[in-house]
Amino acid sequence: xxxxxxxxxxxxxxxxxxxxxxxxxxxxxxxxxxxxxxxxxxxxxxxxxxxxxxxxxxxxxxxxxxxxxxxxxxxxxxxxxxxxxxxxxxxxxxxxxxxxxxxxxxxxxxxxxxxxxxxxxxxxxxxxxxxxxxxxxxxxxxxxxxxxxxxxxxxxxxxxxxxxxxxxxxxxxxxxxxxxxxxxxxxxxxxxxxxxxxxxxxxxxxxxxxxxxxxxxxxxxxxxxxxxxxxxxxxxxxxxxxxxxxxxxxxxxxxxxxxxxxxxxxxxxxxxxxxxxxxxxxxxxxxxxxxxxxxxxxxxxxxxxxxxxxxxxxxxxxxxxxxxxxxxxxxxxxxxxxxxxxxxxxxxxxxxxxxxxxxxxxxxxxxxxxxxxxxxxxxxxxxxxxxxxxxxxxxxxx
Numbered sequence: 001x002x003x004x005x006x007x008x009x010x011x012x013x014x015x016x017x018x019x020x021x022x023x024x025x026x027x028x029x030x031x032x033x034x035x036x037x038x039x040x041x042x043x044x045x046x047x048x049x050x051x052x053x054x055x056x057x058x059x060x061x062x063x064x065x066x067x068x069x070x071x072x073x074x075x076x077x078x079x080x081x082x083x084x085x086x087x088x089x090x091x092x093x094x095x096x097x098x099x100x101x102x103x104x105x106x107x108x109x110x111x112x113x114x115x116x117x118x119x120x121x122x123x124x125x126x127x128x129x130x131x132x133x134x135x136x137x138x139x140x141x142x143x144x145x146x147x148x149x150x151x152x153x154x155x156x157x158x159x160x161x162x163x164x165x166x167x168x169x170x171x172x173x174x175x176x177x178x179x180x181x182x183x184x185x186x187x188x189x190x191x192x193x194x195x196x197x198x199x200x201x202x203x204x205x206x207x208x209x210x211x212x213x214x215x216x217x218x219x220x221x222x223x224x225x226x227x228x229x230x231x232x233x234x235x236x237x238x239x240x241x242x243x244x245x246x247x248x249x250x251x252x253x254x255x256x257x258x259x260x261x262x263x264x265x266x267x268x269x270x271x272x273x274x275x276x277x278x279x280x281x282x283x284x285x286x287x288x289x290x291x292x293x294x295x296x297x298x299x300x301x302x303x304x305x306x307x308x309x310x311x312x313x314x315x316x317x318x319x320x321x322x323x324x325x326x327x328x329x330x331x332x333x334x335x336x337x338x339x340x341x342x343x344x345x346x347x348x349x350x351x352x353x354x355x356x357x358x359x360x361x362x363x364x365x366x367x368x369x370x371x372x373x374x375x376x377x378x379x380x381x382x383x384x385x386x387x388x389x390x391x392x393x394x395x396x397x398x
Contacts, residue, residue, distance in 0.1 A: 002097055002168070003031045003080030007070035008088035012042040014215060019050050019057075021091035021213075027098035032057045033074040038064030043088070069183045071164075075175060083174050085165040089215050096211040100168040107135050109203040110173040115210035116166050120330050126210045130158045133208035141204070142253060150195055150258035154359035155383040156265045160198065162191035166212045173201055180245070188238045188266055195259075196245045199252055232274055232396070239263050239397060260397060264386055265357060267395045269304040272311040275394045284318055286386050287353055287379045294318045294350040299365055301325035301338045305355035309336075321349040344373055354380040 004022055008015060022032055034047045034057060047059045060073055071085065082101065086092060100112045115128040130152065136145055148159040164174075177197040185192055198204065239259075246255045267274055271285050284290040296318050298309055305325065312318050324341045325331055331338040344352070352369050356362050362380040369378045385391060392398045 001029045001031055001080035002027070002082045002084055002101065003033060003074075003078035003171075004084045004086055004097075005033050005035065005071055005074030005078065006086050006088055007035050007037060007067045007074065008039060008043050008047065009037045009064065009067070009070070010039050010041045010043065011089040012039070012046060014089040015043055015046050017091050018086060018088050019046075021094070022086060023050075023054055023056075024094055025092075025097050026095050027101060030056050030097070031078065031080050033077055034059045035070040035074045036061045037066070037070040038062065066183055066186055066189075068181050068185055068189050071178060072181075072183070075178055078171070081171055083169045083171050084167070086212075087165055087214075089217070090165065091213045091215075093211045093213075097168065099209070099211065100207070103205050103207065104168055104170070107203075107205050109135065109205045110201040111167050111169045111197075112205045112207060113160070113167040114207040114212060116161075116163075116212040116214045117210050118216050119213050120216050122330060122333075123327075124213070128208065128210070129160050129206055131160060131206060133206045135203070135205045137203050141198075141201075145204075146199070146253040146255065148258075149198060150191075150255060151261040151265070152359075155261060155381065155386055156357050157359050160194075160206075162188075162194045162262075163214075164190050164194055165214075167194070169197070173197060180241075182237050182241055184234050185238045185241075186234055188235075188262070191262060192238055192242050195255065196242065196249070199246070199249055199255065228273060235263070235267065235274070236396065260392070261387065263397060264391070264395070267397075268381070268386055269307050269357065272307070274396075275391075276396065277394055284353070286381050286391070287351075288382055288385055289377070289379055290318065290351050290353055292317055295321045295348065297321055297344050297347065297349045297352040298323045298355055299325070299341070299352055299369070300355040300361075301327070301331050301336055302356065304357055306336065308353075308355045318353075321347045341368075344369075349376075351377040351379055354378065357381065359383075 036043055036047050051057045051059045062073055104112045115126060118125045118127055131145055150159060151157060174197050178193045181189060181192045243256060243259055246259055268286060271278060275285060282292050298320050309323055312320050322343050323338050325338045328338040328340050354362050354365050366378055366380055369376060
């Protein structure tokens with residue numbers, strides 16, 4: 001039996017689609033654990049309705065304690081030999097678990113993982129892990145996976161995505177690592193479970209298919225850019241706890257440097273809150289050639305771009321002559337004042353700033369800008385600055 005753990009918190013508009021996609025699986029030997037983490041928007045009633053309709057469903061209502069505590073509650077109650085997770089606002093393909101379980105059993109591995117679709121409701125983009133599909137035993141994991149499991153050579157390149165929901169685990173493979181994640185962690189909680197689990201796993205299989213639908217909604221992280229001592233403490237708990245785990249396990253493979261890169265990946269977009277001494281800088285971090293008071297084109301409106309735009313709007317550190325993104329139509333629907341990249345030709349500016357954390361995407365945008373707007377000053381994240389001792393200290397990672 002597969003136990004599917006669904007942490008739920010105020011996702012009533014999406015919850016029925018999520019549950020229906022699970023109940024409609026072609027593989028039927030399922031236990032569905034709906035963990036209502038103190039929802040206040042009608043999720044309670046939806047969970048109870050489905051419990052009455054299908055005997056495979058177990059509902060646990062608990063006080064709000066965060067997604068980690070919800071996953072732990074589900075895992076404690078789970079009776080299946082195999083464990084899977086689905087977030088309450090996402091959905092899955094009908095044959096996801098039939099395919100994953102068949103692969104896990106035929107290949108005799110500890111876990112199987114797949115690609116995902118990133119869905120906005122109007123668009124669906126397939127996204128795959130950064131490591132070639134196939135079966136890996138321990139020697140192959142040491143040679144081909146661990147050297148870039150969390151992060152590649154560039155800042156930032158994924159190896160294996162940290163999400164728990166695109167994976168099917170043997171119960172004994174995931175249980176101890178889920179249970180050791182601190183309940184206080186609210187960002188990076190998947191990574192705190194997945195990467196220690198993978199380090200100790202004996203084998204895994206990567207599928208070259210997308211079977212999970214990850215719903216992309218307007219980023220909630222842009223709501224508040226003030227310093228939050230409690231929020232920083234949670235990042236510190238995440239960093240220190242997993243670092244200790246990796247330090248104890250470095251005889252297997254030393255992942256500490258990759259973990260530092262991952263923490264920087266989380267913290268750099270939040271530099272407005274967590275970079276100590278940011279108020280003394282005369283340049284826009286992490287773009288050292290973009291000086292205070294510059295007129296800029298802000299290119300990209302993902303999570304990082306949204307937060308940087310709000311910071312610049314609120315502080316006036318730089319003037320945003322235009323905020324552009326290729327996906328401007330969808331972003332407009334979400335309420336962001338983003339324009340098509342072609343407006344760059346009509347604006348006056350000192351520099352184009354690429355607000356994207358991923359090395360491959362930055363390089364593509366850089367080439368496009370240099371080709372279309374020759375002579376422009378185009379800047380992406382300065383990788384040497386981001387990974388420097390100075391930055392590590394400013395974020396409290398040393």
